[in-house]
Amino acid sequence: MAELTLRDRKRRRTRRAIVEAAVELFEERGYDGTTIADIAEAAEIGSRTFFSYFASKEEVLWPESDGRIVAVLEAIATRAADDGPADVLLRALREANRDSDDMVGRTAALRMRLIRTVPAVRGRGLQLQLDAQREIARHLHAAFPEELDEVGAAALVGAFVGAITGALQVLLEEAGDDLDTTRRRMTEATDTALGPWMRARES
Amino acid sequence: MAELTLRDRKRRRTRRAIVEAAVELFEERGYDGTTIADIAEAAEIGSRTFFSYFASKEEVLWPESDGRIVAVLEAIATRAADDGPADVLLRALREANRDSDDMVGRTAALRMRLIRTVPAVRGRGLQLQLDAQREIARHLHAAFPEELDEVGAAALVGAFVGAITGALQVLLEEAGDDLDTTRRRMTEATDTALGPWMRARES
DNA sequence: TGCAAATCTGCATTGAGTGCAGTTACTGTC
DNA sequence: GACAGTAACTGCACTCAATGCAGATTTGCA
Numbered sequence: 153m154a155e156l157t158l159r160d161r162k163r164r165r166t167r168r169a170i171v172e173a174a175v176e177l178f179e180e181r182g183y184d185g186t187t188i189a190d191i192a193e194a195a196e197i198g199s200r201t202f203f204s205y206f207a208s209k210e211e212v213l214w215p216e217s218d219g220r221i222v223a224v225l226e227a228i229a230t231r232a233a234d235d236g237p238a239d240v241l242l243r244a245l246r247e248a249n250r251d252s253d254d255m256v257g258r259t260a261a262l263r264m265r266l267i268r269t270v271p272a273v274r275g276r277g278l279q280l281q282l283d284a285q286r287e288i289a290r291h292l293h294a295a296f297p298e299e300l301d302e303v304g305a306a307a308l309v310g311a312f313v314g315a316i317t318g319a320l321q322v323l324l325e326e327a328g329d330d331l332d333t334t335r336r337r338m339t340e341a342t343d344t345a346l347g348p349w350m351r352a353r354e355s
Numbered sequence: 356m357a358e359l360t361l362r363d364r365k366r367r368r369t370r371r372a373i374v375e376a377a378v379e380l381f382e383e384r385g386y387d388g389t390t391i392a393d394i395a396e397a398a399e400i401g402s403r404t405f406f407s408y409f410a411s412k413e414e415v416l417w418p419e420s421d422g423r424i425v426a427v428l429e430a431i432a433t434r435a436a437d438d439g440p441a442d443v444l445l446r447a448l449r450e451a452n453r454d455s456d457d458m459v460g461r462t463a464a465l466r467m468r469l470i471r472t473v474p475a476v477r478g479r480g481l482q483l484q485l486d487a488q489r490e491i492a493r494h495l496h497a498a499f500p501e502e503l504d505e506v507g508a509a510a511l512v513g514a515f516v517g518a519i520t521g522a523l524q525v526l527l528e529e530a531g532d533d534l535d536t537t538r539r540r541m542t543e544a545t546d547t548a549l550g551p552w553m554r555a556r557e558s
Numbered sequence: 559t560g561c562a563a564a565t566c567t568g569c570a571t572t573g574a575g576t577g578c579a580g581t582t583a584c585t586g587t588c
Numbered sequence: 589g590a591c592a593g594t595a596a597c598t599g600c601a602c603t604c605a606a607t608g609c610a611g612a613t614t615t616g617c618a
Contacts, residue, residue, distance in 0.1 A: 159564070159615055169433055186605065198567045203606070275478020285521060306521040308547035315519015318488060318509040344503070345510035348551040349440070362584055362595070401598045406575070497574060559618105566613070572606085582597070588590095 167205055167215070169195040174212045176260055183270045210276040213263045221284045223247065228291050237296045237305070238349045241288075241312050246339075268324065281317070285309050308349065315345040369409055370418070371381045372398040377415045390397050413479040416466045424487045426450060433492050440499045440508070441552045444491075444515050449545060471527060484520075488512050518548030 156164070173194035177186040188209060192199040206212045227244030236242075241261035266273040286306070300308065319341040323334050343350075358366075362548040378395035391412060393401040409415045417470065430447030438446075471474040496508035503511065522544035 157616075162615090163565085188606085189604085200568070200607095201566055203567075207606090209605070271478065271482065274482060275474060279474060279477060282524065286524060289521065289525070303522050303525050303544060304546050305526040307518040307544070308521075310521020310524075310548065311514040311518035314427040314520070315510040315514035317517070318492065318511075318513020319506050321485065321489060321513075322492070322506050322509040341504075341506040341510035342514075344507045345514040360585075365584090366596080391575085392573085403576095403599070404597055406598070410575090412574070561618090562616085564613105564615075565613090569609090569611105572598085573603085574603105576602080578600090578602105580598090582595105584595075585593085587592090 166195070166197060166201075170197070170202065170205055171212055171215045171259070175262055178262060178266070179258075183266055183273065208276075210273050213259070213273060214267065214276070214280065215259070221287060225289055225291050228295050229287070231295065237292055237300055237308060238346075240295070241292065242346075242350075243306065245312055245316065264324070281313065285313055311349065312342075312346065315342045319345075366479070369398070369400060369404075373400070373408055374415055374418045374462070378465055381465060381469070382461075386469055386476065411479075413476050415482065416469065416476060417479070418462070424490060427491055428494050431491070431498050434498065440495055440503055440511060443498070444495065444512065445549055445552055448515060448519070448549075467527070484516065488516055515549065515552075516540065517544050522548040 170191060170337060174186070174191045177190055177194060180186075181190075188202050189199050191212070192202050195202075224244040227247060228240055231240045263273075263277075267277045268274070287316075289302070289306040289309040292309060293300050293302050316338065319338050356522040373394065377389070377394045380393055380397060383389075384393075391405050392402050394415075395405050398405075405530060427447040431443055434443045466476075466480075470480045471477070492505070492512045495512060496503050496505050499508075523541060526540040526544050
């Protein structure tokens with residue numbers, strides 16, 4: 153059992169208070185219309201203290217550092233014996249996408265909207281994506297040492313993620329209301345785009 | 356002929372002076388070690404004037420807005436009759452890559468390095484990339500209306516660019532400072548990344 | 559209880575970016 | 589060539605994110 157110390161519990165509570173205050177204010181006044189001082193005041197801490205919890209204003213939108221990447225790494229680790237790299241990746245990303253909370257919840261929806269509209273937030277989001285890609289590529293290479301060198305693995309992962317991101321970009325532009333429809337169209341589009349990788353597998 | 360007015364010529368000269376001063380200083384003291392005031396002083400303008408030429412500090416690293424994208428769009432427009440979407444993209448990206456100035460010249464090399472090391476610069480770069488992708492996807496969809504819907508086109512372009520970017524990320528990690536080496540590696544990376552599509556084409 | 563470490567906080571500072579207002583330089587016209 | 593209109597330049601004051609520092613407070617643990 154964890155048996156958290158008082159210090160840690162307090163810190164955790166403060167952290168959540170900051171995130172909640174920030175989300176609240178961002179929705180109410182917009183990202184740029186909200187200052188660190190506003191957030192600090194709402195969370196009942198000193199302005200300076202904010203920066204001992206989050207390194208920057210954007211950071212508060214990604215309160216849990218890791219997220220979906222662990223699911224993908226797990227899928228790579230527990231792959232079936234006759235799976236090729238593309239198969240593993242495909243299933244992993246599909247699953248991570250299906251049951252991830254990334255589309256659900258207020259913070260997630262807000263984050264999505266801000267990524268589209270605020271440059272600083274988008275920059276941070278893309279950087280996190282790239283980091284995740286590199287990590288996945290590393291594990292994929294480790295899982296298939298003969299079939300994929302490091303560069304090949306990175307290219308493969310990049311192609312998959314790029315296809316999804318590209319599709320998402322257009323889909324989100326159309327303000328897709330229905331989640332299921334969006335998901336289906338995404339699958340359709342990525343299947344077409346990634347056809348060569350899949351066909352290579354079948355042969 | 357253009358027959359530029361004096362005003363325009365002067366403005367152009369100042370613009371170039373700013374870029375040159377900035378590049379010089381970035382190389383000498385690093386990006387974060389250089390302030391707008393430093394750049395302005397070196398370019399012999401007032402600090403405030405900098406912002407009437409570039410909207411932000413990053414912007415100075417992309418002095419010509421468009422760049423390589425036109426080449427890609429042209430390749431799409433002048434495609435052969437029996438080319439499929441992937442063929443067109445493949446040729447377009449490789450050509451754009453081969454004879455683009457993006458790897459040559461001091462500014463380009465500096466930009467590459469700063470994209471890797473400075474978050475703000477990377478953010479801006481990625482945003483430009485996404486914008487370019489969307490534009491290319493639009494044209495690709497227009498060129499192949501039945502084979503690709505908008506989402507499919509975006510996914511395909513995303514997959515191509517993602518593959519290249521992913522491969523490049525690993526290759527550039529090894530801190531290749533030499534321009535020729537970098538260029539060779541870039542070709543290498545794109546070949547690896549786009550291999551599956553080429554193989555699919557051959558069959 | 560009392561000491562050490564972690565945490566919180568205010569204060570001062572730097573630097574990007576913006577709005578405004580006054581001045582200067584250029585353009586086209588009579 | 590003088591003139592009026594407009595574009596560009598500049599300094600000033602301001603806001604806000606982010607960082608360093610130092611002193612106060614709280615917590616962990618012997």
